[in-house]
Amino acid sequence: MRITEEPKTTRHPLSILVVEDDEPVRRSLAGFLSDRYETVVEAANGKEAFDWLCQRTFDAAITDIRMPHLDGIGLLKEIHKNYPAVETIVVTGYADIDTAIEASRHRAFDYIRKPYDLIQVDATLRKILAKKQAAEQTERERMRIVARDRFLALGALTTSIMHEINNPNAVIFGGVELIRNRFLAPLAASELQNEIDAVAGYSLAQVTRSLQAVKKASERIDDLVRRVSSIAGGQLNVPRVADLRENVDAVLLSLGSERTKNILVVSPTSGPASMVKAYPEEVRQVASILIENALEAVADVPDPSIRVEFGTDECGTLAIEDNGLGDLKPLDRIFDPFVTTKRDRPGRGLGLFIVRQIMDQLGGAVHAEPVSTGGLRFTAVWPVSPETGA
Amino acid sequence: MKERILIVDDEKDLTELLAAMLEPLGHEIHCAHSAKDALAMTEIRPYPIILLDIRLPDGDGTELIPKFKSFNPFAQIIMMTAYTSMENVVYCLERGALDYFTKPFRDTEAIMATIQNAAERIARWRKAIPMFPR
Numbered sequence: 001m002r003i004t005e006e007p008k009t010t011r012h013p014l015s016i017l018v019v020e021d022d023e024p025v026r027r028s029l030a031g032f033l034s035d036r037y038e039t040v041v042e043a044a045n046g047k048e049a050f051d052w053l054c055q056r057t058f059d060a061a062i063t064d065i066r067m068p069h070l071d072g073i074g075l076l077k078e079i080h081k082n083y084p085a086v087e088t089i090v091v092t093g094y095a096d097i098d099t100a101i102e103a104s105r106h107r108a109f110d111y112i113r114k115p116y117d118l119i120q121v122d123a124t125l126r127k128i129l130a131k132k133q134a135a136e137q138t139e140r141e142r143m144r145i146v147a148r149d150r151f152l153a154l155g156a157l158t159t160s161i162m163h164e165i166n167n168p169n170a171v172i173f174g175g176v177e178l179i180r181n182r183f184l185a186p187l188a189a190s191e192l193q194n195e196i197d198a199v200a201g202y203s204l205a206q207v208t209r210s211l212q213a214v215k216k217a218s219e220r221i222d223d224l225v226r227r228v229s230s231i232a233g234g235q236l237n238v239p240r241v242a243d244l245r246e247n248v249d250a251v252l253l254s255l256g257s258e259r260t261k262n263i264l265v266v267s268p269t270s271g272p273a274s275m276v277k278a279y280p281e282e283v284r285q286v287a288s289i290l291i292e293n294a295l296e297a298v299a300d301v302p303d304p305s306i307r308v309e310f311g312t313d314e315c316g317t318l319a320i321e322d323n324g325l326g327d328l329k330p331l332d333r334i335f336d337p338f339v340t341t342k343r344d345r346p347g348r349g350l351g352l353f354i355v356r357q358i359m360d361q362l363g364g365a366v367h368a369e370p371v372s373t374g375g376l377r378f379t380a381v382w383p384v385s386p387e388t389g390a
Numbered sequence: 391m392k393e394r395i396l397i398v399d400d401e402k403d404l405t406e407l408l409a410a411m412l413e414p415l416g417h418e419i420h421c422a423h424s425a426k427d428a429l430a431m432t433e434i435r436p437y438p439i440i441l442l443d444i445r446l447p448d449g450d451g452t453e454l455i456p457k458f459k460s461f462n463p464f465a466q467i468i469m470m471t472a473y474t475s476m477e478n479v480v481y482c483l484e485r486g487a488l489d490y491f492t493k494p495f496r497d498t499e500a501i502m503a504t505i506q507n508a509a510e511r512i513a514r515w516r517k518a519i520p521m522f523p524r
Contacts, residue, residue, distance in 0.1 A: 163445075166472050166493060167401040173494035174407050181499055182414070222494055240450050241481075277450070 014129050015039040015056070019049040019063040019075060020091070025116070029062070032118050037125065046070025050078060058086050060109070060128045062121065065092035065099055073099075076106040087128045091116065145292070149350045152285055162229045165221065173218040176211050184208050240362065241385045244274035244316045247283040248308065251291060259295060267310035276316035276382035278362045283382075286358055286366075289351040290320045290378050297324025297375060305373075316382035323373035334368055355380070391513035394418045394435075395505070398428040398451065399443040399470065404493070408441060411498060412505060425449035429457060436462035436523055438512045439505065444471040444482075455485045462523050464515060466508035468501075 014037045020026035026042055034040040041056070043049035047069040049061065061079060065072035072090060079086050090103040093114035100111050110124045187196060188204045197203040245267060252260050276283065291308065298304035301324050311317030335356035352368075359366040359380060366380045395417050397405045405421035412419050420437070422428035425446045431437075440458055444451040451469065458465045469482045469490045479490045489504050516522045 163472065168403060170472075170493035170495065171401065171403040171407050173496075174404070174411070174498055177495065177498040178407070178411050182411075218494065 011036055011038045012126075012129050013038050014059045014125060014132070015041075016125065017041050017043060017049060017052055017058045017061040017063075017086075019043045019046065019061060019067070019072070021045055021064060021067040029116055029118070029121070033121070033125070036122060046072065046075040046078075049075055053079065053083055053086070058083070059132055060087045060089065060125060062089045062091060062112075065090060065103075073102055073106070076103060076108060080106040087131070089121070089124055089128075141296070145351070148288075148292075149354065152354060153350070158228060162225045166225050169218055169221045169225070173215065173222070176215045176218065180208065180211055180215075184211070240277050240279055241275055242278050242280040242283045244276045244283060244318060244382060245310055247280050248287045248310075248318060251284050251287040252308070254288075255291065255295075262298065262304045263291070263306045263308055265308045265310075274310060274316050275385040276364075277385045278358075278364070278382055282358050282362060286355050286380055287318065287320075289355050290318075290380070293351055293378075294320050294322035294324065294375075297322045300325060311381075316384050317379060318382070319377060319379045321371055321373075321377040322375040323371075324375045335366070391509055391516075392416050392418060393439055393509045393512055394420065394437050395439045395441065396420050396422060396428065396431060396437040397441045398422045398425070398446065398454070399441075400424065400447050401443075411502065415502065415506065415509075417505070417509065423447075425451070425454055428454060432458055432461050436465065438462060438465060438523075439508050440465055440467045441505075442467055442469055442487075444469060444478075452482055452485055452487075455482070455487055459486055464512065464523065466512065468504060468508070 011034075016033055016037055016039065018026055018030050018033065018040060020029065020042075021044055023044070026044070030040050030042045041052055041058070043052055045067045046063075049063065050070060052058075053061075061075075063072045063075050070078075072092070076088055076090065079088055084107075087109040088103075088107070089110045089112060090099070090108045091112045091114060092099055103111055109128060112120055112124065184204055184207060187193060188208065193204055200207075252263065252265070291306070294306045298306060303323070305323050307319070307321045309317075309319040309321070311319070335352050355366055355378075359382075362383060364380065364382045366378065368376055368378050371377045395412060397408050397412075397419060398421075399405050399408075400423050402421075402423060405423065409419040409421060417439075420431060422431055425448045428440075428442075428446075432440075437458070442451045442454060442458075446454075455467055458467055466488045467486065469487045470493055471478065471490070472493050482490055488508060491501055491504075495501055
């Protein structure tokens with residue numbers, strides 16, 4: 001049992017378990033691999049391999065079939081059941097079809113004949129490496145989307161809560177001001193003051209003081225609402241008007257030139273300004289979700305292309321079309337929560353739900369349709385602001 | 391001078407407070423809690439002074455300004471809103487609003503003074519213009 005683990009920058013980031021009972025063969029294979037991959041661990045039989053699997057995390061296991069103490073198939077079963085992330089390469093001197101079928105039943109990544117063709121082993125490991133890196137990329141992307149959706153949802157929720165708090169607080173604040181200025185102050189200045197104090201059992205000064213405390217508390221609520229709202233980025237009680245084109249451009253710019261290199265923007269060269277009845281954040285949220293969905297849909301197609309089209313007619317329309325692999329099946333349900341269009345790259349299914357929510361709320365509409373290129377076309381129709389053409 | 395004042399805000403407690411604040415000044419106060427109600431009430435008889443919230447459950451208060459003005463071009467419209475920025479104030483003033491206050495009202499006296507000024511202006515016009523809308 002040997003472990004080779006030396007840092008060397010040129011080696012690929014893969015952790016490999018080599019299981020082979022023939023020591024010279026194992027040594028040479030491990031030696032070859034340890035020049036190319038970061039971590040190579042040797043095991044002389046299935047039992048030793050099992051012990052290693054308990055101790056460390058591997059990306060791949062290369063296993064012989066005929067071995068003492070837990071053979072290759074037994075080890076495959078164990079890995080398939082308990083370590084599904086470990087990709088397996090099965091090696092055997094007996095190139096029989098039954099072994100191959102048995103190995104594939106336990107989800108072996110590849111099947112290699114003895115004697116070892118080192119180039120073939122290396123090529124297979126490269127495939128495993130590519131698969132692992134793609135999975136990591138997908139996971140990073142998914143986490144980013146989850147974080148973004150959560151942030152958007154939280155921001156919208158916070159803004160509406162702050163609005164609900166602000167309204168009653170305005171009543172408290174205004175009421176206190178009215179009582180103080182128009183009632184207590186004139187009374188305190190009048191000659192009736194001593195009589196009132198005697199009847200009420202409290203002096204006007206004391207009542208004024210307690211009202212001052214209520215006003216201070218109300219001011220604190222106001223400060224809190226303002227601070228939280230500015231963090232959440234929410235807008236309360238501002239005119240709902242935004243330039244569609246300008247805000248979509250801002251989203252494209254924020255994505256960076258590398259991610260937007262396959263995006264074609266189509267817009268009428270002349271025509272009215274695209275002022276729509278929506279908050280700028282609402283336009284940016286909808287555009288950003290639709291564009292990022294399109295980017296995901298085309299991630300795996302050979303000639304990715306996305307069209308971002310602005311309507312030529314009077315109403316504010318924004319269409320985003322991709323030639324990707326978005327799932328068409330639940331076309332009537334894709335705007336429902338937790339329904340995802342992403343075949344292999346799971347999202348949380350909240351993006352399009354948020355889009356529908358926003359468009360409904362502002363009195364617009366959004367729909368999806370399949371297009372001849374195999375992708376999807378999303379069209380968002382915005383209510384037009386009276387600003388248009390002004 | 392007694393004037394008819396319309397207060398438009400979906401927060402009933404706030405319209406109640408403003409009514410209590412302005413009635414003692416001698417005005418006749420009416421409240422509406424939606425854009426639809428506000429327009430319906432204005433159609434029956436236009437108001438010379440209107441206190442108007444920007445975010446209403448069924449619409450944007452700023453869009454009501456030209457409608458109120460079409461019923462009574464002399465209407466003095468005072469906007470109320472939660473937050474303020476220069477753009478918002480300019481937006482409302484450009485559409486013909488007279489003044490702009492943020493909620494909570496830091497200065498209730500200033501609101502009352504604005505209402506009184508508006509009422510005095512209306513009274514002056516009423517005297518000078520025989521055909522002034524009733």
